[in-house]
Amino acid sequence: MRVCSFRRDNDVRVGVIVEDHVVDAVEAARAVGARADLLADLRSAIEAGAEGEAALRAAVGGAQLVGPEHKVALADADLVAPYRPLQNFFVADGNARLAGGKPKETIPAFAYYGRAASSVSDPGAAITWPEYLSDEVVVEPQLAIVIGRPLQYASEDEALAAIFGYAVLNAANAWNLRAKHAQLMKSGSLDSFSPWGPWITTADAVADPDSLRVELEINGEVVSTGSTGDAAADVASLLREITTGITLRAGDVVILGSTQLVGPDGPVGGYRVSGDSVVGRIEGVGELSNSIGDRY
Amino acid sequence: MKLASFATGGPARPGLVVGDRVVDIRAGAEALGVSLPTYDDVLAIIDAGPDAWEALEGFADRLTSERFADGSGTWWWPASEVRFGVPYVPRKDMIAVGANYWDHLVVGYSRIGKEPVAPPYPELFTKRLTSLIGDGDEIVLDKRSTRCLDSEVELAVVLGRAGRDIPAEKASSYIFGYSVSNDISGREFNIQHTPQWTRGKSLDTFCPFGPVIVTPRELDDVYNERLRVRVNGVQTQDCPVGDMLFNVDTLIASLSEGLTIEPGDVIMCGSGPGVGFEQMPQRWLLHDDVLETEITNIGVIRNVIKQAGV
Secondary structure: OEEEEEEEOOEEEEEEEEOOEEEEHHHHHHHOOOOHHHHOOHHHHHHOHHHHHHHHHHHHHHHHHOOHHHEEEHHHOOEEOOOOOOOOEEEEEOOEOOHHHOOHHHOOOOEEEEEOHHHEEOOOOEEOOOOOOOOOEEEEEEEEEEEOOOEOOOOHHHHHHOEEEEEEEEEEEEHHHHHHHOOOHHHHHOOOOEEEEEEEEEHHHOOOOOOOEEEEEEOOEEEEEEEHHHEOOOHHHHHHHHOOOOOEOOOOEEEOOOOOOEOOOOOEOOOOOOOOEEEEEEOOOEEEEEEEOOOO | OEEEEEEOOOOOEEEEEEOOEEEEHHHHHHHOOOOOOOOOOHHHHHHHOHHHHHHHHHHHHOOOHHHHHOOEOOOEEEHHHOEEOOOOOOOOOEEEEEOOEHHHHHHHHHHOOOOOOOOOOOEEEEEOHHHEEOOOOEEEEOOOOOOOEEOOEEEEEEEOOOEOOOOHHHHHHHEEEEEEEEOOEEHHHHHHHOOOOHHHHOOOOOEEEEEEEEOHHHOOOHHHOEEEEEEOOEEEEEEEHHHEOOOHHHHHHHHOOOOOEOOOOEEEOOOOOOOHHHOOOOOOOOOOOEEEEEEOOOEEEEEEEEEOOO
16 A cells, blocks of 8 residues: 645645545545544554554545545645654764675664654755855665554564554755764754655555665666665564663654765765756655755 | 743643742733733743743743742642643654763763874764653663763753754844753763764663753853762762853864754763763662752752662
């Protein structure tokens, strides 16, 4: 199942994606007598746990029953970010297996950081930043793991069972701010730096989250390919590690981290400039397009 | 005024702390015939903006001692009889600042055998909201995650307006008030596990916050107040708030570079010397330790350490 948030009549609605159409989930759930009241927004639906997920699945089942006024072709749909999380996107930075040329077993631990929730942005949106602040911005697709059930001191099996789904986050980072502030938060937390989506693919539709092809396309050219399997920690062990002391709640979003090795020392050289287009693709999860806007 | 979220058995509600009393804002306004909007929580008050704050300050000014002749248990309570909670949960993370007090970082560096270096720019990081606790709540010491439990009293600055790219000279107008916070840390994470602070400082129960938010007019100069920690009654931290390397205005300016701050956002401004990590031998918090986190003329948060499974 694929679920999304989309703009309709100046309102953001929950959608289910069925046969290349975005179907209004509230209307579709109503059509089959399911809990449409849980589908006011996607974050609330996911926070509602099993009942929210059941309502979304019922909406998929009811998609054929709603009138044409409640569906729009996916290509024409105005998709927005699935939602703004209640707290930061928690990122396992330095999770690239080949980071700095080091073999997997020599990477001691992740350097976690939080991307502020206010950096959230939409599919198709321009990534912008103040001119005075940086001319060293990189963008790369990273796997967003959407938590569907509370997790605390979770085993790897429990962690996998608690994942609602996956999405693409085109993670922008102002490289110079990493060193400037020593802590990585500001580098990834500027407004517009965390576009994600374009939808959430539920976990049951992703056979193995640790072997998904990841592609970065800049201005129409694929400049880097990799795999989520390039991460030092796989999805389950990452969640086990984080939940050792940190409770994850339904609706929280954890980011697997870089697998692309962008940045000054990576194979994707150079920094993004106004007018660049950036497409992040994660196989079986989604394709997220953004552009680089004018600096302000 | 001093704002708090408090409970007297039922659900938490916003209140004003006046001396050693707590006033239910809604019930108090009704009892005294004052017309005020209804606020569900403290964040709603912060969201309401300067005119609403001014009206509440006016109400607080009218709460002179003779007003408390009766009404105890209906619209006001002795502070000792209520439970203070987290004042409110921000919409995004608690933003914290590392290495912002010279005397603290000098000892910190010496413990890892390095010469101290003042950071050229604020070291800003996030503390997850799931770490928030209030006065009276327990801090969980769970040895599956940490054995090196440490505490750092910090000034919490509550922001009242949205803004971006705010120059330092205009930053003070974005401040709603001040509160007390403790940047509880699992030091293994900080020292060995990662050079990024957020992991070891975001564990559940690792962010005591409260018990009140004090608006700037209540204090002559917040920098003259003192940061203090007592463990089992013994003072371990005591230094002027104003010893910070980057002052509050600079922190707001730096945080807001390219990043929109929002009403209710909190900046925790770093801690002074005397934390357990600095002591010789290092002194970690243990089961049943009583931790009191204080900033003079703002308030004290009291938390007891409880080891999981004991």
